[in-house]
Structure formats: structure tokens, C-alpha cells
Amino acid sequence: MKESTSVAPVDGSTAAVQSALTEHRAPDRLVVARGLFTGPTTRVKDDLYATIVRGRAHRERNMVHLEKGATVDTDTYFGRFPASYFQRWTAVTEATVGFRHEAAGRAVVALRGSDSGGHSRVLATAEIDGSGTAQLSAKLESYLDGGSMWVEFTAIDGALTVSELEWTVAAPPVIRPAAIAICTFNRADDCAETVAAIASDPTMLSSIDAVYVVDQGTDHVSERARFTEVAETLGDKLVYLRQPNLGGAGGFTRGMFEVSAINEHANLILMDDDILCEPESILRMNAFENVTVEPMLVGAQMLYLMNPDHLHVSAEEADLSKLKAGRWAAGSRHDVNLLKKRQNKRVDAGYNAWWSCLIPAEVVAEIGLPLPMFFQWDDIEYGIRAREAGFVTVTLPGAGVWHADFHWKDRDDWAKYFSIRNSLIAAALHSEFDAKSLSKRMTREITQYLVSMQYGLAYTMIRGIEDFLDGPKVLEDGGQAALASIREERKRFPETVKHPATNIPGIRNADLVTRFAGYEPDKSRLDMVLAKRAAYQWLGRTQRGVASIPVAEAHWWHVSLFDSAVITDASQSGVRVRRRDKETARELTARTAKLMKRFREDASATQREYRDALPRLTSRENWARLYRQ
Secondary structure, three states: OEEEOOOOOOOOOOHHHHHHOOOEEOOOEEEEEEOOOOOOOOOOOHHHOOEEEEOOEEEOOOEEEEOOOOEEEOOOOOOOEOHHHHHHHEOOOEEEEEEEEEEEEEEEEEEEEEOOOOOEEEEEEEEEEEEEEEEEEEEOOOOOOEOOEEEEEEEOOOOEEEEEEEEEEEOOOEEOOEEEEEEEOOOHHHHHHHHHHHHOOHHHHOOOOEEEEEEOOOOOHHHOHHHHHHHHHHHHHEEEEEOOOOHHHHHHHHHHHHHHHHOOOOEEEEEEOOOEOOHHHHHHHHHHHHHEOOOOEEEEEEEEOOOOOEEEEOOEEEEOOOOEEEEEOOOOOEEEEOOOOOOOEOOOOOEOOOOEEEEEHHHHHHHOOOOOOOOOOHHHHHHHHHHHOOOOEEEEEEEEEEEOOHHHOOOOOOHHHHHHHHHHHHHHHHOOOOHHHHHHHHHHHHHHHHHOOOHHHHHHHHHHHHHHHOOHHHHOOOOHHHHHHHHHHHHHOHHHOOEOOOOOOOOOHHHEEEOOOOOOOOHHHHHHHHHHHHHHHHHOOOEEEEEEEOHHHOOHHHHOOEEEEEEEOOOOOOEEEEEOOHHHHHHHHHHHHHHHHHHHHHHHHHHHHHHHHHHHHOOHHHHHHHHOO
16 A cells, blocks of 8 residues: 655656556457356345346355256346447447356256336347356447346256356457546445455456545544554555645545546546445446447446445436536436336436446546536536536446435535535536526525525525535635635524434423424425515414424424424434524524625626636646645
8 A cells, every 4th residue: 555645746656556557458359247156245225236047046145056947147237238328429339248157957047137117028049068168249239229138047957056247249359448436524434345345356357447535634544453464464555645625626626637647538437435336336437438439437336334225316407597517417317216106218417426437537637637526517517518518427337336315314414515615616507507496496595495494404505505606716725714604503403403303402201292294395385485484484383382394294384383393314313403583583584685696796796706717626736726725
């Protein structure tokens, strides 16, 4: 392991990594996916990898043992080969699945395929017996709108063992160098486990030339025994860097900063520190990039960490006119049980979040580095900017990592500051930026927070808009001052504090009455309902007593009916107490009105400032300055 705390003018990587990050000689066939039969941990159900259709079978990570009469197939999330994505985005015209077998009598293997509607068909079959290897191939010529391939094994006359299953394609002339960059901040144990997962797969690791761990915290991952142990396995491939806390933007950009300085054709795979890592997904993203017709961003899908069978969304896009990210791309599946549903349609992404995303160095050379946004929207803005420059993003089915479920995170948090500020920056850079429409939308959202007695959240949003209007200078320090100030400023709002449900200040358990929401108002009447709720809150025409409201029922149009409410925190670890405060509502309403007038007047000029500042803010020189702070 090489450790560095400084930033050289060009890069801070070691000579060993510099020499390793070069193009490699290609094999005769490129392995683009392996057939695995169990997950990386027992938290993950094996049926995400292969299904026992009938009979009995015993699974291991890289092999499966079928008893006589058993059938096993790989028509599963990790077992499928995403034929549609290879036909649409790569130079590949044919795919081959090969494997080793030990058969005590006749057995049959079938290569199957699906179309965009999920209808299956047989592409090829073969009978196998005894010990040996077998291959089946199929053309990629009928999958443009969707469809996948998978294999099915049936042990007919005796037991069958299948191992070393690989999907291969014709190799490109050379193989691109590849590196992984993991950003961490005081999640030392999680980060050490993620690095250990990478080191646990020698085959995948052989295709990776460097692993950067960018540590921005005070609880250093390098001090964990698990990390020290893994460092010995990785050897000179591991580069450990310490730097100031510049958020996810600064941590991930450091990997891009280092790798793009060494090789202009390298693949860099960004990974969160707290994911449950499936090493196979790294192999698949990297292999896919090696056969694409042109450089593109290749992202892994997000699976829910607390519900590992569920897919977050097939692919995402952003609606800048509404300042909304995480929109489901057309044809996407969302929050589906992957044991029951398949992704058959090819879905085109607008961007991919950086829980795991491959970015080729050509993108950095063309559009520069990310913006120093600190937290949230950095990945979204970069994906949009890349698309505008001609670089597509593909979110690849079958390449997935498990990430913390978003609905377990409470939205009344300091992160709202960065979400609104950075979404405005992205919209200013990449949209028409209709100030009148945006001001109406933001006013409505702030008002909803006020009537539901989330004064701290309203304030947080106001501060984000104010700092956006202050122009690009708010990004000069990479976000550290903004983080410290918004956390401190939110302390004046009591409802931002989480309390144990068994010890709520000033409230007896006997005083709580659970109140569930009624029907949601008609969408055409929402603004009228909002105005009515605001008036009733102002006049004190609210229900007395203390309502206890589950988080799923805590809609603004419901919470605003009460004078006081105890709301379950989204994390389910405590509660928040909201109380009507007319003076605070008055203060924030006046501040909002003044702010929106300023926004409508200054939006166009502010937009020009950000566009003019973009080349400087995303330059290597600016990031080197930030890393030296």
C-alpha cells in the first residue's frame, strides 16, 4: 500500500500505479460476465443468481451440483446476460456461454432468450455427458428494444455439476486500464469491508490496475485491522490518500483527478464506501466499457440494502424544470421484487448515481472534472454535462450493488441545503432556467414545510436558494463552510431534533392520539388546500392536543390540521416534535417573499455567472488548490 497526504501539481499516485495503468494485451475472448450461483454474503438470496426449477441442487459460489432429475436455470437478476444492451451499445455481434461439466449420464443444456415483452424462446441446445467443457452461442441481432439470454441445465440420467460458467464475446484489440476509487468519511468499518470485497475476488481483481481509497475523515480506515489485512493482498495496487473533507464530490473527483492524469483511456469505477459490494458487478461494468462503440459512462443499478431482493430503479433521469432528480426513465421498473420480476425492456438513462459508476478518462479530458458541490447533484450534473458533450450513460442490468434504502432517511436534514442549492446550479447550467416557474414551485414547497410545522426544513431550503444567488463564490472552498454553518443554524429549530419515542420532552405518552391521513386532495385543488391550511395555521384554527402521526402518513395536508404533532422519524429510530409557531412562520414567510422577488430579478444574471465559472471550477488547477487546503 502506498499512502499519501499531499497533492502533487499533477497527481499524487505512485510509480507502480503509473506503470500499471497502461493498455493491456487482449485475450482471444473477453469474459463479460461469470455464472455465479450464490451471493457474496448470506444476506443475499441465492435465487438472485440461479433458480432451482425442480428437483434438488446444491449451490456454491462458482458451481452448482444437480441431483438426477433436477433443473436449474439462470433466468435471474445476476444470471441473465443483458443482450439488448450489448446489441445497442457495443460492437459485439455474438455471445457465447461456456462452462465445465461433470455429468453422471446424459444431461441437457439450453440457451434461452427473451424479447422486450418478456416472451422466452430457445436459442440453442446441447446434450452433455461425462467430464468436459461445452459452449453455446447466439447472434445479437434481435434485441434492440429489449431482451436477455440465460441458460438452463437439466440432469436427466444422473447427477450433474456445472462450474466455471462464463459469458464471452470477441475481444477488442486492447484492454483499457482500470482503477477503482472509493471515497470515505468516518465510515472506516464499512469502507474496510468494501475494499475487502474487492480483494476477495482474484479474477475480477486481475483486471483492475489500482484501487484508490480517498479518506476525508478523522476516523481513519487505515487504522482498521481489516484494512491492514486487505492492504497486504492488494499490495502496490492500493493507493491510500488523505485529504480535507470535500464531500462525495471531492472524494470521487480525487480518483478522477489521479487516474486521468496517468492515462487518457483508463476506466475509473467510482464506489461508495458503505455499499454491499458484489465484485462481479465491477467485472461486468469494466468488460462492457471495453467493447462499447464509443466511450460512455456505465453505471451499476442500486438494490436495497435492507430489502436485498428489491431493485431501486432500472435507470434514472432528472427533470431540471422541476429541480427533481431520481425520476424513473421511460420503461423503468421501480421498487420491484427481483425474485418475481425481470427487466426485459432496454431503458436509457440520463445519469447514474455514484454508488458505483464507471467513468472513462476521455470524458474527463473533454468536459473537465466535477463541480465542487460537496454533496448531492454532483453525479447528476456530471452525467448531464457528459450527455451534452456526446457521452451516453448506460445503467447496466445485472451489475448491481446494495445501497442503503432512501426511504429510511429523513428528509428534514441539513442535506436539503445542498440538494436545493446544487439542483439550482445544475438547472442554471443545463436548462432554460425559467425563473418565474421555478420561484412558484419553490414557494409552494417552502409553504408546504411551513404549514406542516417544519420550520427548520423551510429555513434550510431558503438558505440553499440564498447561497445559490450569491453565485459561484459559494463553491470556492468545496463546501466545508456551508456544511458547518447550516448544521449550526438548524439548531434553533426544535423539530429538527430526534427524540426517543419513550422520552418525548413535555409530552406524556397518554396524551398522544394516533391520527391517520384521509384521502389526498385532488391535484387540481392542492394549491387551494395549501392556502386554506396556511390561513388556518395563521389563525390558530387547528386541532388541539398532540397528534401522533406515522411517517408514511405525515403529508403536509394532514399534519397541518394540528397544533402539535409527534412524527415518526423516517429512520424509525425516534420521533420529531412539531409545534405551531406563528412568529417563526411569519419570519420565514416574509423572508421567502423577499427571496423569491430577488430570485426572479437576479436568476438570469446568476445563471450567466455559473456558466462563465464552469471551466474554472472544474479545472485540475482548482481541484489541486482545494486538495491542498
